[in-house]
């Protein structure tokens with residue numbers, strides 16, 4: 001089965017063609033990143049993002065057709081990110097996909113962006129073993145799910161304020177390091193933190209296991225002022241290293257809480273921040289000694305891409321091949337725990 005996927009939820013316009021079923025492979029993919037457009041603002045500007053999607057999307061399709069040699073009449077499904085994301089950006093990709101589906105008389109599969117990030121670990125890789133814990137860490141999300149199977153997913157914890165990628169982007173902006181901040185902080189981070197710079201672990205006053213990252217931003221400002229740290233300071237890499245360790249240790253502790261509770265077969269970490277070197281090294285070593293495998297997507301499928309959208313669409317289609325995809329409602333994630341709640345769709 002051939003699937004065309006479209007992603008436009010934030011600042012990447014992406015189109016991919018994949019094959020699923022007998023063969024599982026990415027045939028062709030094109031991503032136009034808008035990073036240069038947003039870099040001078042230190043973050044994504046929604047109006048610029050949607051205009052850029054609008055200008056790029058048809059050209060990307062033409063380029064994909066040329067690269068793959070694929071005739072659109074041979075495509076079986078058309079998939080597009082329906083949400084969550086910036087509404088102007090989503091509209092461009094989703095309406096483009098709708099038009100293609102209508103023109104070529106193909107089923108249109110609306111895809112949840114978070115579902116797609118979680119499915120990205122399976123792209124041209126071994127299938128995930130369930131039940132699994134799935135963490136999505138990106139510029140817009142820090143959410144942990146219990147995944148009973150490819151279709152049933154339950155929210156265990158979400159961030160109450162910033163996403164972890166957002167914190168990294170804002171810290172980089174504060175120190176005028178560039179955008180996006182995550183990869184820059186990643187480069188600056190070394191193996192050993194310093195006890196001089198301390199970032200305390202957030203605790204929810206209501207006892208919830210939700211995430212909270214906004215305190216890290218305040219702590220960065222306070223510590224930078226206290227120790228006179230700027231990007232030219234000799235201790236600057238040590239400062240960033242200490243912050244990175246604090247963020248990673250916090251994330252691992254949160255996963256471990258639910259790992260103990262649910263004993264999953266595997267742990268998935270996906271989303272843009274899952275490219276992070278320290279997160280990969282520390283979570284692999286922490287969970288391997290506890291007998292758990294941590295699965296990350298290939299680096300190119302951690303950040304936003306269209307292959308993951310198409311990959312996810314196959315699962316959506318397999319769950320309900322006769323489904324009428326006219327009912328374009330987003331899949332809500334159930335907050336209730338698996339044994340006490342009915343299927344959420």
Ligand code: KG4
Pocket residue numbers: 010137138139140141164165166168169180181182183186271272273274275276277302303304
């Ligand atoms: O998944 P993504 O492309 O977009 C969202 O859905 O948000 O993630 C983008 C985020 C940005 O915050 C970026 O700084 C972060 O992923 N990121 C990283 C790394 N590469 C990208 N964070 C830490 N380390 C990296 N190597």
Ligand code: ZN
Pocket residue numbers: 113117138271272303304
């Ligand atoms: Zn994303």
